[in-house]
Amino acid sequence: xxxxxxxxxxxxxxxxxxxxxxxxxxxxxxxxxxxxxxxxxxxxxxxxxxxxxxxxxxxxxxxxxxxxxxxxxxxxxxxxxxxxxxxxxxxxxxxxxxxxxxxxxxxxxxxxxxxxxxxxxxxxxxxxxxxxxxxxxxxxxxxxxxxxxxxxxxxxxxxxxxxxxxxxxxxxxxxxxxxxxxxxxxxxxxxxxxxxxxxxxxxxxxxxxxxxxxxxxxxxxxxxxxxxxxxxxxxxxxxxxxxxxxxxxxxxxxxxx
Numbered sequence: 191x192x193x194x195x196x197x198x199x200x201x202x203x204x205x206x207x208x209x210x211x212x213x214x215x216x217x218x219x220x221x222x223x224x225x226x227x228x229x230x231x232x233x234x235x236x237x238x239x240x241x242x243x244x245x246x247x248x249x250x251x252x253x254x255x256x257x258x259x260x261x262x263x264x265x266x267x268x269x270x271x272x273x274x275x276x277x278x279x280x281x282x283x284x285x286x287x288x289x290x291x292x293x294x295x296x297x298x299x300x301x302x303x304x305x306x307x308x309x310x311x312x313x314x315x316x317x318x319x320x321x322x323x324x325x326x327x328x329x330x331x332x333x334x335x336x337x338x339x340x341x342x343x344x345x346x347x348x349x350x351x352x353x354x355x356x357x358x359x360x361x362x363x364x365x366x367x368x369x370x371x372x373x374x375x376x377x378x379x380x381x382x383x384x385x386x387x388x389x390x391x392x393x394x395x396x397x398x399x400x401x402x403x404x405x406x407x408x409x410x411x412x413x414x415x416x417x418x419x420x421x422x423x424x425x426x427x428x429x430x431x432x433x434x435x436x437x438x439x440x441x442x443x444x445x446x447x
Contacts, residue, residue, distance in 0.1 A: 191223045191226070191227070192208075192219060192223070193207065193208055193209050193217075193219045193220045193223050194206065194207060194208060194220060194223035194224055194227055195208050195245070196227045196230075196231075198231075198234070198236060198237055200384070200387065201236065201237060201238040201239065201383075201387040201391075202237070202238070202239050202240070202241065202380065202383045202384070202387060203231045203234075203237045203239070203240040203241070204240075204241045204243070205224065205227050205228070205231075205240060205241070205242050205243075206242075206243055206244065206245050207220055207224070207242075207243070207244040207245065207250075207251055208245045209245075210244075210245050210246025210247070210248070210249075211246075212252075212255065213246070213248055213249040213251070213252035213293075213294060214244040214245070214246065214249050214250065214251040214252060214299070215251065215252050215253060215254065215255040215256075215299075216251055216253065216254050216255060216276070216298045216299065216302065217254075217255035217258050218258065221275075221276040222276075224276045224279070224280070225274070225276050225279045228240070228279055228280060228283050229279070231283070231285070232283055232284055232285070235391075235446060237285065238285060238286075238386065238387045238391040238394060238446075239285060239286045239287075239288065239383040239386045239387055239394070240283065240285060240286070240287045240288070241287075241288045241289075241290055241376070241379045241380065241383055242280075242287060242288070242289050242290070242302070242306060243289070243290040243291070243292075243375070243376055243379070244291075244292070244293070244299075246293075247292075247293065248293045248294065249292075249293040249294040249295070249296075249299070250289075250290075250291045250292055250293055250294065250295045250299055250303065250315070251294075251295065251296075251298065251299025251302055251303075252294045252296050252297070252299055253296045253297025253298045253299050253300075253320060254297060254298040256324070271329075275330065276302070277301055277302060277304075277305045277330040277331055278305075280302065280305040280306065281305040281331075281335075284395050284398070284399075285391070285394065285395055285398070286307050286308070286383075286386060286394055286395075286398055287305075287306040287307050287308075288306065288307065288308045288309075288310060288379045288382060288383055289302075289303045289306035289308070289309045289310065289379075290310050290375045290376045290378070290379035291303055291309060291310065291311040291312065291315045291357075291366070291375060292311070292312040292314065292315055292375050292376075293312075293314070293315060293316070294315075294316055295311075295315055295316065295317045295318075296316070296317070296318050296319070296320050296354075297318070297319060297320045297321060297328070297332070298330060300317055300318065300319060300332060300336075301319075301328060301330040301331045301332045301335070302330075304331045304332070304335040304336055304339065305330075305331060305335065307398060308367050308368070308382070309365065309366045309367055309368075310366070310367065310368040310369075310370055310375050310378050310379045310382070311357040311360060311361065311366045311368070311369055311370065311375055312357065312370055312372065312373060312374070312375040313357050313358065313369060313370070313371075313372050314357065314372065315356075315357040315360070315366075315375070316354045316355070316356060316357070317348075317354065317355050317356075317357075317360045317365060317366075318348065318352065318353060318354040318355065319332045319336070319348055319349045319352070320352050321349075321352075322349060322350060322351070322352040323352045327349070328349060332349065333345060333349060336348065336349070336365070338405055339364050339365055340363045340364050340365050341363075341364075344363045344365075357369055368382070389444065390423075390426075390428035390429070390432065390442075390444040390446065391428075391444065391446035392423065392426055392428050392444075392446050392447060393423055393426075393428060393429070393432075393444075396419045396422060396423050399419060400412075400415065400416045400419045403415040403416065403419075404416075426447060427445060427447050428442075428444045428445060428446065428447065431443060431444060431445075432444070
């Protein structure tokens with residue numbers, strides 16, 4: 191791969207956007223390589239949690255590569271939208287994804303972070319949806335996922351103004367779950383991933399699925415889905431092992447099935 195770096199150790203995969211000279215802008219190569227990376231990780235039994243971050247000092251990802259799509263026709267853009275997109279590939283990834291954010295997280299970059307499960311930010315990170323500055327609107331979750339996280343009012347303020355907001359404000363309104371110490375966004379993501387990796391890989395995936403049901407369904411349907419997911423966990427080898435280990439006062443040996 192030329193624009194994305196992938197490494198795996200101790201159950202944790204790290205996926206890094208490697209285009210710092212362009213502020214990790216999301217061109218077609220980056221998008222394709224991200225999809226390939228997460229598709230590979232989805233089927234790997236040695237991966238329980240993934241971390242997504244950007245290399246370089248200035249940005250997690252400064253949006254789409256405008257120069258790439260400037261000459262694209264409306265018909266060409268519509269055709270691209272008929273194909274699988276990196277944002278959906280990331281949101282559909284079955285395992286937990288932590289996004290470690292520093293510097294600029296703008297436009298498509300912010301939408302990439304929104305497609306992750308948990309966002310951890312450096313205090314100097316800056317967030318925004320700049321599409322309004324180009325006479326456009328967000329087209330990959332910057333109105334929908336953002337509104338579900340921070341509410342319609344904040345989503346409208348961010349989308350209509352084109353302004354940047356700081357990491358502290360992003361944390362306050364719910365766009366960021368964890369505000370790390372200065373320069374510590376990736377270390378904080380790794381520490382959280384290590385804590386997750388203590389538990390059943392299957393249970394991790396079922397929790398992610400259950401919470402997604404909460405976001406997308408009415409309460410009664412979500413509760414019904416949660417019940418079925420609990421029963422699936424209860425019937426699993428890991429579920430039986432966890433209960434036995436608790437009763438026997440020993441550390442469980444989870445195997446992901």
